Amino acid sequence: MATQSRDAAIVGIHEYPSRDVEGRVNALQIKAASAAKALADAGLTWSDVDAIYDAGEGGPMSGLMISEYFGIKPTVMDTTGVGGSSYEFHAAHALRAIREGKAKVALLTYGSTAHSNAMAIGAGGRGGGISPGDNMETFAGQTLIANYAMVAQRHMYQYGTTSEQLAEISTATRFHAMRNPEAVQAMTDLDFVGIQETTIEDVVNSRMIADPLHLLECCMVSDGGGAVVIASADVAANCKKSPVWILGTGEATKYPENGADITTSAGAQSAPIAFAEAGVSPAEMDIAMIYDSFSITVLALLEDLGFCAKGEGGAWVEGGRLRFDRPNDGPALNTDGGGLSSNHPGMRGIFLLLEATRQLRGESTSQVADARLAIAHGNGGMLGARHSAASVILGRD
């Protein structure tokens, strides 16, 4: 721990409260409203921002366009857009820019009206792109859910994992969601059936969407967004809230390859890099904010991040182990309610940073007592095909 560097910290956060904006605001307005609130949370203002990070969901030439819209003049600009994990990449890059002395205050924002636009993310057709990969695959009608389902199917085949074990991810997440008023409101606004804690039986008896994944193993499609402000140590010292330090980061990619094992994700590459930089181990994590697009995403990632061995995730999660009130059993999972039951407007990565920060500040609705260390792991793209992954280790003073 002595060698751990504390060069950059999350000092301001905001999660846009509404998951159903009914056309009253657009994605850019969600980004700006969230940015203003996150800057205010830190005790900073627009003119303090000298580094902008944007995943491009607001439109083309996003770094330029968003700077003008916000009314800022950043001298560091990063438009890494690699799907839902983009915000973990942004946090990694912000740490480096700040460590290099190129920036003092970095702003990350996200906004989406995926629900209001009735975007068929999970079960729609593949994008209209004509990348060589798309040209080989689009004919087969593999929905995004089916892609993740193929990872689950293979995981079951190789390791004997069961639907009941996968359902543990959904029940722990819903347990946390029921304690989060914004998540309850989200489920209400999105017309969820049965807004209550769920049982393993509820999950495995819900409608099959793409074998072996059931409805309650799939994330919601909401509106929403948020913002994160990351600052240098000297700026953080004068912010309103106590700093949440970025202790280590790792990045990786994975894509279809002949003979590859799809039960192992890019997280198996990114996480060791992040843990090594932070000088901590998975066993020390109090909080695991893991991108829960689907139940299988979390199960595979718990293994890839090193919480248990590959193939043992099914047995490891049994018995409600991932709940926030089981601190001696390993990290609490997705204590905000996750993408499964709180917030998933298409690219959930920013919410992983937000809830990890709330936990380390003591502000979560499912607060783990004395939480000191958290991992936020984003997975973007498709788990069973091409995806990007970034791991961010966070800690408080």
Next chain:
Amino acid sequence: MSDSNEEKKAPARPLPKLNELDTGEFWQATANKEFRYQQCANCGTIVWHPRAHCTGCVDGDLRWKVSAGMGTIYSFSVVRLSYHPFFRTKVPYAVAYVDLDEGPRFLTNVTGIDDPLTEVRVGQRVALAWEKHDELSIPLVTPA
């Protein structure tokens, strides 16, 4: 805008582009029910999907080979819900990654079965089953 004939046409399987620069040659060969893949004569790498460069070495020499058409299901899912205008009419249907015996792993559908919920499994041996279209054929698989 679009004429009424266009609107009345039954939704069709989305077909690949024959002129896509990396993969077009593969699709042109499917007109003759040939499943082609590339192997580098310099380093031996089997490159899939098809592309213009070798991913195994920087002085690649890619040659086309033709698969014998036999493989094994690596994983699959049965799609129960799709919003796609064509595929929504086909549910439930099986999508699968198939490892051809020569190495390439490709995404396809399992055809020639009565019930995808009971007749598809990981590790199953399959053979190519071509679906003929005007200018190309789609490489589906069927239990061998």
